[in-house]
Amino acid sequence: PRDWDPPFNITGDHLLDGLLTADFSRKSCRSRYEFAGYYNNNSSSHKPSPYLIAKLRKQESLQKRCGPGTAAYKNAVRRLDSGESVVNGDCRYLVYISYRGLGNRMLAIASSFLYAVLTDRVLLIDGGKDAGDLFCEPFPETTWLLPRPGWLSFFFSPLSRLQGYLGGSKESLGNLLQTGAVTMSASGDGNVSWSPASRSPPPYLYIHLSGGYGFHDKLFFCGAQQRLLGEVPWLFMWTDNYFVPGLFLTPPFTGELEAMFPEKGAVFYHLGRYLFHPTNAVWHAVTSYYHSNLAGARRRVGLQVRVFQKKQPPQVVLDQLLSCVRGEKLVPVTETTTAAANGSASSGDAVLVTSLSSWYYERVREEYGGRVAGGVHQPSHEGRQRWRDAAHDMRALSEMYLLSMCDVLVTSGYSTFGYVAQGLAGLRPWVMARAPMWADDWREGLDPSEPPCRRAASAEPCFHSPSAYDCAAGRDVELDKVTPYIRRCVDVKCGIKLV
Ligand code: GDP
Known part of the structure; x- marks a missing residue:
């Protein structure tokens, strides 16, 4: 009821x-x-296509028919346990293995979900301990959380292989291709088949799509390999990436995706709004903060500061941030503080700063506090990133949503935390460049002629580690020359994004 x-x-x-x-x-x-x-009506011009809507309803009924608790699910788990590889009925599964920070996880879940829709698989999330604290169930009358058997039985279950899986496994697609357990046809027509030794598909396979993955893992983005993967009942997905642009480049999916998303720059916008619904506790934190601090402003400017290198001098990051905000005139201010103090000429803006540290917020408040009517705000300063801490992740999630409620965004390059906010908002952010990880200080490795920030070409997240390999041609290609709706990202040189 x-x-x-x-x-x-x-x-x-x-x-x-x-x-x-x-x-x-x-x-x-x-x-x-x-x-x-x-959310402002300006972004509601991105309407979901009727075809996308139909695909979502179809996926919901698949999730319900084959999900945990059904006879089909019990049978599939039993067959996995006993090593049977036949697909019985129409229930096949894609299990997303959770790892890395929340932004990474959300992008990876959205990508895995789209892959599940394209290949008619049930998506299950091995979300770690706190997935249920963060998100409501997205599919009616079922759960997307992978049931964890009791501790002892888990130890003996094939699902225990998820524990401690660090991307390297002999049961990965890349490894099978490399060792010849899957063979390429000699005729060079790109056909692949299970090798004579195994002949039949395995009961499960790992898909490894994470930064630094090898040539053979990247063959995931080939049509022939996709046909073969369709025969495997269980796939375990290990990824921290927004690999959706790679799916657009995979021949069997291209036409289908173009039909689902006539507007290529709004894929995460729809997937994120479809899949992620903060739980009541998180939503309460978001909306009460919003009403106390941001609702009164005419315009909200979000500044997301994410610093990846510990040794980076904060002052240099702050200078970059402030020169971006000033240069692009993102926070119009009154020239005299007295005018603002008596409320006569203030801009009506509010500034939201998110960062693990409070230092940037304090400096921004010194700079703008008296000059914007809506004030400068920071919901939390966690100090450092924490693992397996539900309260910490709940704060991170609420800040992503608060940022997404802004009208203007400045984000830190490379940060998936910022990508989620811009994607949900449907906003093209101003993106600050990040110094290379190996640089000793911020300036080292950064081109001094570079602007402090650049406008992203779309609201889409960047796919950091795409495969440049064109499977049909058998060689690498320039990924930004393949189709007009895929371009290089402003923040990650070898990354690509949908526009
Ligand atoms: P990325 O590392 O920037 O790509 O983003 P992730 O979300 O994957 O990982 C960073 C993690 O650090 C987040 O999930 C949070 O746990 C934490 N974090 C980083 N920046 C902030 C912030 O501004 N606010 C809060 N509350 N947490 C943050």
């Missing part, structure tokens, strides 16, 4: 133009229905 709050009249707006199903109670997950109320 659904526990609707009767007075709430659900309209097409609440359901994001048909992106969301109405098959959820409002009380269980307020953010599903309240989200739209916090």
Whole structure:
């Protein structure tokens, strides 16, 4: 039974133009229905295509038919346990293995979900301990969380292979291709098959799509390998990347994706808004902070400061941030503090700073505090990144959402935390360059003639480690020359993004 709050009249707006199903109670997950109320209409011009909507409804029924708790699921787990490789019925699975920070995880989940939709697989999330604290279930009447068997049985279960899997495994696609367990046809027509020794597909395979992955792992983005993967009942996905642009470059998926997303620069915008709904606790933190600090402003400017190198001098990062904000005139200010103090000529802007440190916030407040009517705000300063800490992740998630509610964004290059915010917002941020990891100080390795920030070409996240290999041609290609809707990212030289 659904526990609707009767007075709430659900309209097409609440359901994001048909992106969301109405098959959820409002009380269980307020953010599903309240989200739209916090976003400007300027981005609602990105409407989901009817084809995308149809695919989502189809996926929901697959998740329900084959998900945990069903007879089909029990059978599939039993067959995995006993090493059977046949696909029985139409239930095949894609398990996303969680690792890295929350932004990375959200981009990887969105990409895995799209791959599951394209290949008619059920997506299950091995979300770590706190996935249930962060997100509501996205699919009605089922769960997307991979059930963890009790400790002892887990130890003996094939799913225990997820534990401690660090990207290297003999059961990975890349390894099978490299060792010849999967063979390429001699005729050179790109056909691949299971080698005579194994002949049949294995019961499960790992897909390794993480930065620094090898040539053979990258063959995932080839049509022939995709046909073969379709025969494997369970796939375990190890990735920290937004690999969606790579799927657009994979021949069997290109046409389908173009039909689902006529607007290429709004893929994460739709996937993120479809999949991620903060739980009531997180949503309460987001909306109460918003109402106390940001709602009154005419315009909200979000500054996301993410510093990757410990030895980077903060002053240099601050100078970069401030010169970006000034140079691009992102925060119009009154010239005299007295004018602002008596409220006569203030700009009506509010500034939201997110960072692990409070130092940047304090400096920005010194600079702008008296000169913007809406004030300068920072919701938290966690000091450092923490692992397996639900409260920490909940704060991180609420800050991504608060940033996404801004009208203007400045983000730190390379940061997936910023990508999630810009993607949900549908905003093209101003992106600050990051010094290379090997640089001893910020200036080293940065071209002094570079501007402090550049405008991103779209709201899409950047795919940091794409494969340049053209499987049909058998050679590397210039990825930004293949199709007009894929370009290089402003922040990551070898990265690509949809525009
Ligand atoms: P990335 O490392 O910038 O690509 O982003 P991730 O989200 O993958 O990992 C960074 C993690 O550090 C986040 O998930 C948070 O746990 C933490 N973090 C980084 N910046 C902030 C911030 O501005 N606010 C909060 N609350 N946490 C942050």
